[in-house]
Structures are given as C-alpha cells and as structure tokens.
Amino acid sequence: MRHFIDIADLTKEEIEGLITLAEDIMRHPDGYAQICRGKKLATLFFEPSTRTRLSFEAAMLDLGGAVLGFSQADSSSVAKGESVSDTIRTVCYYADIIAIRHPKEGAPLLASQRSSVPVINAGDGGHNHPTQTLADLLTIHREKGRLGNLTIGLCGDLKFGRTVHSLITAMSCYEGVKFILISPEELRLPGYVRHGVLAGKNVEWVETRDLECALPELDILYMTRVQKERFFNEADYIRLKDSFILDQDKLKNTKPDLSILHPLPRVNEISVKVDDDPRACYFKQVEYGKFIRMALIMMLLEVQK
Amino acid sequence: MNIDGVTNGIVIDHIAAGRSMEIYHYLKLEKLDSCVAIIKNVRSTKYGKKDIIKIDEIIDVDLDVLGYLDPHITVNIVRDGKVMKKMNLEPPRELKNILKCKNPRCITTTEQEIDQIFRLVNEETCSYRCVYCEALAKGGD
Ligand SMILES: [Zn+2]
Numbered sequence: 001m002r003h004f005i006d007i008a009d010l011t012k013e014e015i016e017g018l019i020t021l022a023e024d025i026m027r028h029p030d031g032y033a034q035i036c037r038g039k040k041l042a043t044l045f046f047e048p049s050t051r052t053r054l055s056f057e058a059a060m061l062d063l064g065g066a067v068l069g070f071s072q073a074d075s076s077s078v079a080k081g082e083s084v085s086d087t088i089r090t091v092c093y094y095a096d097i098i099a100i101r102h103p104k105e106g107a108p109l110l111a112s113q114r115s116s117v118p119v120i121n122a123g124d125g126g127h128n129h130p131t132q133t134l135a136d137l138l139t140i141h142r143e144k145g146r147l148g149n150l151t152i153g154l155c156g157d158l159k160f161g162r163t164v165h166s167l168i169t170a171m172s173c174y175e176g177v178k179f180i181l182i183s184p185e186e187l188r189l190p191g192y193v194r195h196g197v198l199a200g201k202n203v204e205w206v207e208t209r210d211l212e213c214a215l216p217e218l219d220i221l222y223m224t225r226v227q228k229e230r231f232f233n234e235a236d237y238i239r240l241k242d243s244f245i246l247d248q249d250k251l252k253n254t255k256p257d258l259s260i261l262h263p264l265p266r267v268n269e270i271s272v273k274v275d276d277d278p279r280a281c282y283f284k285q286v287e288y289g290k291f292i293r294m295a296l297i298m299m300l301l302e303v304q305k
Numbered sequence: 306m307n308i309d310g311v312t313n314g315i316v317i318d319h320i321a322a323g324r325s326m327e328i329y330h331y332l333k334l335e336k337l338d339s340c341v342a343i344i345k346n347v348r349s350t351k352y353g354k355k356d357i358i359k360i361d362e363i364i365d366v367d368l369d370v371l372g373y374l375d376p377h378i379t380v381n382i383v384r385d386g387k388v389m390k391k392m393n394l395e396p397p398r399e400l401k402n403i404l405k406c407k408n409p410r411c412i413t414t415t416e417q418e419i420d421q422i423f424r425l426v427n428e429e430t431c432s433y434r435c436v437y438c439e440a441l442a443k444g445g446d
Binding site for chain 1: 408410411412413414415416417418419435436437438439441
C-alpha cells in the first residue's frame with residue numbers, strides 16, 4: 001500500500017505515468033467512469049478549502065466512486081477535537097482511500113502512519129500541497145508538450161510558497177530547465193532550496209527583483225500570492241504586495257506562447273483583465289487538477305483500466 | 306586513557322570541555338544509584354581540554370544521544386579494571402524522542418502520543434530535520 005504525502009514520494013517516471021494516465025482520462029472519460037465503482041473516498045478537511053475538497057470529490061465521482069467526509073469551518077477547534085490518529089483509525093473502517101487537509105504541518109504523514117488505507121496529503125498548513133504540484137506539472141505538459149527545455153519564472157512569495165518549492169523540486173529533474181526567481185528581497189527562495197535542490201541538481205537559475213525585465217525570456221510564468229499572514233507588520237505587507245502584480249501592460253513583451261500559471265486563490269497579483277488572454281492558464285489548471293487527482297486515486301487504489 | 310577508580314563500568318571520554326553536565330542530563334545519570342564522577346577540563350594531547358564521565362556500573366548508554374551531541378566522544382566499557390570495548394560514535398540516522406520539535410505549527414505540538422522523530426539530513430553539518438514538518442534542529446557543534 002502506498003501513500004502520497006510529499007511530491008518526492010513519486011519518482012520522475014511515476015509522475016510521468018500519472019500525467020499519461022490523466023491525459024488518457026481526458027481523452028476517454030467514459031472509459032473511466034465506473035472504474036472505482038464501490039470504492040469510497042473520505043475527504044477529511046480539518047481546515048476549510050472548498051476548492052481542493054471539490055476537486056477531490058469530483059475526481060472520485062467521475063471515476064464512479066463515492067465520497068464522504070467533513071470540513072471543519074473553524075480550524076481552531078482542531079486543538080480541542082479528536083486527535084488525527086483516532087480520526088484516521090475510525091475512518092479506515094468506512095473508506096478505501098483518504099484525502100486529508102490539516103492546519104498542522106506533518107498531520108498527513110502521521111495519518112499515513114496510522115492508516116490501513118492509502119492517504120493523500122491535500123495540504124498541511126504552509127508545508128506541502130503535493131497534488132497542486134501534480135496539477136501544475138500536468139498543466140505545463142498540456143501547454144508545452146514537454147517538461148524539459150523550459151524557462152520558468154516563479155514570481156511572488158518564494159519564501160513561504162510551498163507549491164513553488166515542490167514545483168522546483170519536481171522540475172529540476174529535467175534537462176534544459178532554467179528558473180528565474182522573481183521576488184522581493186524579503187520573500188526570496190529559502191537557502192535550503194537554493195543550495196539543496198538547485199545546486200545539487202546542476203540547474204541553471206537566476207534571482208531578480210524585476211518581473212518586467214524577466215518576462216520576455218519566459219516560457220512559463222508561475223505567479224503566487226503574497227499572503228498577509230506571512231508578515232509581522234502591516235506596513236511591510238502593503239509595501240510588498242503590489243510590487244509583483246501582473247497586468248496587460250507588462251504582458252506586451254512576452255513570448256506569444258507564454259503560459260501563465262497560478263495555484264489560486266489569487267488576491268490581486270494577476271489583474272482580472274488578464275483572465276481572457278490566451279496566455280492565462282490558471283483556470284485550466286483547476287480542470288487539470290481534477291484529472292491528475294483521478295489518475296492519482298487510481299494509482300493508489302491500484303485499479304487499472 | 307585514565308580509567309582510575311573504575312573496575313567495572315563505563316568511561317565516556319573526549320567530551321568537549323564544558324559539556325559534561327549536558328551529557329550527564331541527556332543520559333539521565335542523575336537517576337543512577339552507583340558512583341558517577343565528572344572530571345572537567347582534563348588536559349588532552351588531541352583536543353587541548355576535555356571532560357570525562359566515569360560511571361561505576363555497566364549501564365546501557367544511549368549511543369544515539371551521544372553520537373548526536375558530539376560524534377567525537379568515545380565510550381569505553383571497563384571490566385576488571387581493563388578496557389574491554391572502545392566505541393567510536395557517529396551521528397545516528399534517526400533520533401527518536403530525544404529532541405522536541407520547536408515549530409509551533411508542527412503536528413507534534415498538538416497530537417498526543419506521537420514519537421518525536423528527527424532524521425539526519427546532512428552528515429557534514431550534522432543537521433537534523435523533524436520528519437513531520439521538516440523544521441531544522443541543529444546537532445553537534
Ligand atoms: Zn516538527
């Protein structure tokens with residue numbers, strides 16, 4: 001039995017296998033519509049995230065399975081409530097697979113240690129959100145037809161942006177990938193990712209504070225939200241949050257086939273006027289997210305077509 | 306090596322000068338009934354100054370704790386006044402319930418009955434990370 005807690009739990013080949021499977025599901029959804037019949041997915045959301053929960057539930061329903069679960073509106077009740085261990089031991093009797101989201105870092109790993117069914121990390125605090133990374137990879141593959149030989153700009157909060165770290169980890173396995181890290185000084189990519197992941201894999205990367213200058217070179221632009229809760233004082237937040245905003249003006253000098261990604265939800269870092277631009281891929285990302293979750297559920301349940 | 310005064314017991318040698326008390330506490334030696342001697346600032350040809358702990362009983366010393374605190378420490382088992390076994394240490398791959406995760410967002414801070422597990426991530430710097438939240442805990446010196 002396998003779990004999916006961290007993007008590093010999958011090899012490059014397994015990720016590619018999931019992408020291939022997801023693309024086949026997209027082409028022939030009818031062939032998969034009953035494949036998980038009789039199986040149940042439990043979505044245990046100790047912290048609300050409607051978007052992610054709906055994506056998991058839609059994925060299971062489209063495979064012919066059923067869903068059950070809960071979503072706690074107030075994550076502060078977690079501390080008082082039942083432990084993760086006890087919840088998991090109980091839910092294992094009802095479900096064939098579990099997707100867990102929890103405000104505490106490492107809760108999904110703990111869940112996997114206690115579970116007799118596969119566990120998927122649907123986000124643990126600011127730590128990991130590996131199914132988002134799978135969705136990002138599928139989006140890049142759909143848009144570009146490849147995962148190598150790409151120049152990827154990562155913009156915004158590179159310090160706390162967990163999806164940025166795991167996307168870098170996953171993409172740095174490919175030949176010809178170049179990262180352009182665009183962030184304010186305060187939100188630079190942490191040293192352990194720069195030296196651990198990037199230096200270790202011999203990947204080309206540069207850091208800049210200037211989004212506009214970086215844009216013409218990019219094949220992919222991955223925008224992230226600058227979150228208010230990351231700052232200790234309001235003034236720093238206000239000063240920084242607007243410095244990395246993408247609007248139509250900045251998009252004048254890009255490659256025509258630039259793909260703009262964003263893990264969503266956004267605040268104002270991408271102007272809504274960009275939404276109708278063919279380069280905007282962030283809503284397609286949501287759609288791809290469901291298909292890659294379908295592929296992941298199939299893999300962990302060991303069901304095959 | 307000076308094992309005077311120990312007939313059957315353990316001599317923990319090459320402790321960095323000044324750290325013997327810390328090791329005394331980590332190994333919970335205060336719970337022992339037998340004679341324990343802490344010798345501080347012993348002149349050493351190799352290290353300048355060092356501390357030594359002598360225990361007048363052969364106990365199970367947690368080598369993982371020592372290896373984590375300082376892999377330069379050596380542990381000698383003494384029987385009948387002779388060194389029977391000399392053990393060199395290395396930083397352990399995993400530390401179980403030795404360190405506590407200090408990250409307030411970590412699941413180990415709220416969940417009851419969870420083992421505190423840290424894994425060695427860099428042998429050169431002897432750094433450990435919490436397996437749950439990956440927060441760094443720095444080991445050794
Ligand atoms: Zn931790």
